[in-house]
Amino acid sequence: MSAETVLAIEGLQKSFDVEVLKGISLTLEPSEVVCLIGASGSGKSTLLRCVNLLEPIQAGRIEFLGEEITAPGVDVDHVRRRIGIVFQAFNLFPHMSVLKNITLGLTKVLKTPQAQADQEAADLLARFGLADKRSEYPDRLSGGQQQRVAIVRALAMRPELMLLDEVTSALDPELVAEVLDVIRGLATSGMTMLIATHEMSFARDIANRVCFLHDGVILEEGPPAEIFSAPTNERTQQFLQRIIEAGRL
């Protein structure tokens, strides 16, 4: 591939009280979509938070578009504005209208003039079917709408990489589809994404590659067809078996 590798993680180790990530290596090429699957507590969220520099790491390195962002002295705010993250619990700012949620980063970080920021936000909201929600406060929206606003908020910063952390896990089943559709649209538009998810059929559809994370280690990695149909690792097989039994694949 001629374009520059977007994300290169090497030997990443992260501990809280105990070691949570035990040497993770992973790369994402431009427009690649990689899904992280694995049991709850396997370290998916922690990995995403490390990439966005929300957590300090103990060993290893992370390169973003050729720059080592885990090196000392790196401007973390500059890195974060170029990497979008969407959280399981939306984390919208409850004291701000939908429009303000989206323009905050534009005006205070990118220094976009307010009028232009409002316009950009309004355009994005329209694109994601949220045009009539711009003046609402988050607590007046459904979970699906909140999560779509959170995605728009991240997109407004024109990130070069998106991190999605189980963005449908907090949603009622009937609201999952609208959010997954938005993410499919992003993939089609060529966004590079690292996605932690429990939606296996979604992962099979959308991912170029699937990584099975177990106990802080990537045990198996490959195209979705391989991982879901013919997993070689015993733990991957067990995990998928449980998912199938739960009726989620």
Add this chain to the structure above:
Amino acid sequence: MRTHGASGSRSTLIALASTVVFALVVVLVVSNSPGWPEVQRQFFNGEFFRESLRVIPKAFLLNVRIFLIAEVFILVFALFIAILRSLPGPVFFPLRALAIVYTDFFRGVPTILVIYLLGFGAPALQISGIPRDELFWGVVALVLVYSAYVSEVYRAGIESVHPSQEAAARSLGLSQAKTLRYVIVPQAVRRVVPPLLNDFIGLQKDTALVALLGPVEAFRQSQIEVASNFNYTPYLVTAILFVLLTIPLARLTDWLVIRDRRRQLALGAAR
């Protein structure tokens, strides 16, 4: 909790009746006590009451002014202290420690002592450029003491904002300072308005302590009146004025608390 319709007006009636009965009993007990005629003469004299009403409210304006000025500085200074105290990381340890020492000290020392120490101590230093006005130092003392309390209120508010809000803000590239300013502090302040108003009710009363330094505010004025007439009615007038000033704030606080609770209930129901 339905308070409209027939049952509403009935409970209002019951409340009214029981209040009247209660008040009657208190009045009867007090007015039949052996010392009542003397107390009535000393504290409830109509003539002195009217005379006090001519001078004390004017002096009371000074209390209101002290209160308003101190309040503005407390709101700003206390927030500053609270933010110092919530700075993360080992680099900021000295600032955090300073903020802790400050709040510990000014919450620990009796207000009256701070007022004496500053009001008589600071002017005595005779440093040029430092005001010698007692009123100034009285206000400074109140600001220092109440900022210690109010900063703790702010801090509780800041800590009540979930860490995921900070993560969301930082992930957009907002700096620590901008995250505080646009995301954390606005949410924190909204949550602490009722306890904040509560502290201000205390401050309204403590404006009377500035009298100890000399300025003639309502309490000092009533002392003067009492001394010249040998009658305590002026104190009663002053007490009434303070209560009247407090009532609006107290009701506002109640109303905010109730509104918040309703909002939470409505949100809970929507989920």
